[in-house]
Amino acid sequence: MSVSYQTRIEGAKKALEDAEYVLLGGGAGLSAAAGITYSGKRFTDNFGPFIEKYGFTDLYTSSFYPFKTEEEKWAYWAKHISLNRYEIDATKLYMDLFQLVKDKNYFVISTNVESQFTKAGFPPDKVFEIQGDYNFLQCETGCHDKLYYNESLVKEMIDKTVDCKIPSNLVQKCPVCGGNMDVNLRKNQYFVQDEKWYESDKLYKNFLQESKGKKIVYMELGVGFNTPGIIRYPFEQMTYHNDHATLVRLNKEHPEGFEENEEKTVAFTEDMQDVVTFLMQ
Template structure:
């Protein structure tokens, strides 16, 4: 174990016990989980895959590059097709997600995540136990939007990534809405145009029902790599639900940001350690 994980061995032991005693586990996953799994959006991984974009546009990381004001849709989709290909279709979820799946295999669990890289489903987690609240790199929507429907984009993304030249994609490959003929966009929650389609609402309902069915049970709310960009979706709701259910426990694993409300007392487990090391230790 690395030093940070070794120093948390007592809390990790408490978490292992809480896992074994839980009637149900609700996993709340943020960007820190995928970062620990190797999906870094900056540094060497960014430079290796986007050196030409860095040279021309002086962008500093994948996230910032996604919001760069590209001069044309051909340039915009040159970046985004490469970005989605890398983070949604090419790089496998890796050992961390596999280890996490082993921790909950055979248990009654549900996952709510703000991540949009689809790693949980690609790693083998049951689709009916997943709620992606903020969208999916693998989906297009009408940019307006003129209707509430999303579309799988793998074929289009692969074509644009393979045929781009000079940091542009051919104009004929630009994704167009099949209803209004206007431009398509990524199905990501970044403004009020985000489409919550039928699949989104079905997943939200399954999550709500899971919480209702386990109200008052020994639930472990397991928060992994969740920061404070959108704390109301996972962190604050986990705090509230754990506080309302005296049989519940709350665990926060987050390097540098492992905190819990004082009101939860001994029912809170805070582990300030590398997520990959901590999950491997638990497994």
């Protein structure tokens, strides 16, 4: 272990020990570090027929594929949802994060959609999944704000998929407008924010207000630049405006941040699981 790494670990540990509040921000890199990868062997092992038929290369780009029929679309999405939400238990990294902060006054904002935080023990009222949730379907055009839990439907779709298609009778239609259904993911202007979403948004804003100017650690986990305005830039700005704040950034590819926050930032490019393990000691 290098002196530099040791110094950073000790600095982050002390900041966490002294903190009155901790705000966790989870991005795609966090789930990838936990083993929920969207490419490589995990992808090829589970999507062989789709790779052969459509030439898919990874789960991220394939989620934007313009399927010609609803039967094809839902054969793919049923497997995508199942693999990332229903076929995987809480991962060690997420469970360790819970152990790290459970005795603190904390909150979580995450752009991830596979419910790993709540699976790992975080209470739902402490987690804001701002970009949606694999558990639910919504009207494709957002004609109403109700979400529909999909676990049993997803399993049936997978069981009855043939040649990368589901039977037509399993294609869901919106019970209000009769149009198509979609996954509850923020990808266009039709994303449905239901009552629970607004309640989570309120709890998050209350936490920000309550912790303003206090000793706080903003712990940014695997957040890149796809949607930097949700976690990355706000964490930087809040750190800048709070003399008692520390920004702890765990990011292999993008550890850089605002120059103005350099002295208040502890950044790690090392393996995320290793860093969290050391912080727990």
